[in-house]
Amino acid sequence: MLSQSGYYCDDDLAMGVFLAIKLGKPLFLEGEPGVGKTEMAKVLASSLGRRLIRLQCYEGLDVSTAVYEWNYAKQLLSLKLAGEAGAGPEHLEDVFGPEYLLSRPLLEAIRSESQGQRVVLLIDELDRADEEFEAFLLELLSDFQVTIPEMGTVASPTIPLVVLTSNRTREIHDAIKRRCLYHWIDYPSLEKELQIVQAKVPGIDQRLAQEICQLMRRLRQDDYLKRPGVAESLDWAQALVLLHRDHLDVDIVRQTKSCLFKNRQDLRRFQDGIARYIGGAFEE
Ligand SMILES: Nc1ncnc2c1ncn2[C@@H]1O[C@H](COP(=O)(O)OP(=O)(O)OP(=O)(O)O)[C@@H](O)[C@H]1O
Ligand SMILES: [Mg+2]
Incomplete structure (x- = not known):
């Protein structure tokens, strides 16, 4: 189901998703930036035919914005x-x-379910919210109801499929994780990333796609401040297709490095090593 919707992942993540749906448990996804955490919730909503309700977390998020x-x-x-x-x-x-x-995302999810409209609730980047919000969420995740002092309790006979994500800028409390099925999303294997690039950038030359994915793997083994994720691979692939390229060479890699790195140190480091990457990247 996931791959038909253009999401390519390993069996163990697919199994985690299946169990989360069947057991009615939230799915907690952690991983490096740009490895497909948010995308998972979007794809689940579209392939299950459910509405996606998204709560983007940030510092200072409070009940009036979330509930x-x-x-x-x-x-x-x-x-x-x-x-x-x-x-x-x-x-x-x-x-x-x-x-x-005025319903905010969490109440909206419970209200929708109580009216028979199934939803996928995405609580994105929970690590950015404060710990007090986590404590509140803990309560909500255990019984999926909200008490509004002036009005009473809003509950639902069914529970939403919940996907929580974190970039691990801080550790999320164990109490939350215990209520969820946990999965760490790693960078994809070469084969998986190739599938992703070919699916998302139609018409890309086979050799170019292969070279991009191999070089991305090399870059991720090196000590950059911000290692490029799948999002960067896709940006880069799209840029190179736009430029009518069918393979990589030192010049084009140098000219398009803005797709890969987003800070000065990494750009400089990459620039200094380009010849090495191009020299060795394709002989693996
Ligand atoms: N396994 C995958 N299959 C298909 N597309 C993927 C996959 N992983 C990532 N992508 C693509 O990569 C891009 C980035 O993914 P996404 O935004 O979900 O990353 P993220 O893990 O939420 O990153 P961040 O931590 O920065 O929010 C999206 O455009 C998505 O389509
Ligand atoms: Mg995300």
Whole structure:
């Protein structure tokens, strides 16, 4: 199912996904940048025919951005209109009812499921959120319900398929991981990356694709500050196809290095070693 949707991975990740769906457990994905963590959730949603709801984490993320918020402007307006019309307290509308509630991704996922619309909930880059948010999430992941003090509890008979990702800028608490199936996504093997490049960059020359993937493997073995991921391989492949290339040479590699590295030190290091990479990369 995954490869039909253009996602190529090893058997063990595919098994993790299968078990997460069947056991109703969240899937926790960690790995280097650009190895397909976010893409997994997108592909799962599209291939299962479910809606994707995404919560992008960042420092300072709080309940009003992640779960729900009251629509203050609408509440005030309603009270003002009622006051102007001289309505007594018994005629005042309940401004803490569902129509005054703004659902944010987590509540939206529970509400959708409770209305029979299955979803994939992506909680992306959890390592960027604060630890207090993690504690809140822990509760949510265990019973998939949210209590809104003014309104009551919103629960769902079915649970969303949850994908959590982290780039490991900090360690995620064990309590969260224990509730999930965990998978570390490594850089793909040469064969897998070749499949990805050929699927995502149609019309690419076979030799060029092979040379790109071999060189990417070499680069990842070296000591760069930010090693290029699959995203960079795809950018580079697209750029070289645009330039009508069917193989790599020192000049074109040098001219297109902006697709591979995004900081000064790495660019310089790469530039100094280009001849070495091109000299040896294709004889493996
Ligand atoms: N296994 C794969 N199969 C198909 N495409 C892939 C795969 N892995 C990565 N890609 C492609 O690489 C690109 C980057 O993937 P994605 O954004 O999911 O990485 P990420 O792990 O979430 O990175 P980051 O940590 O930077 O958020 C996407 O365009 C995606 O299509
Ligand atoms: Mg991502």
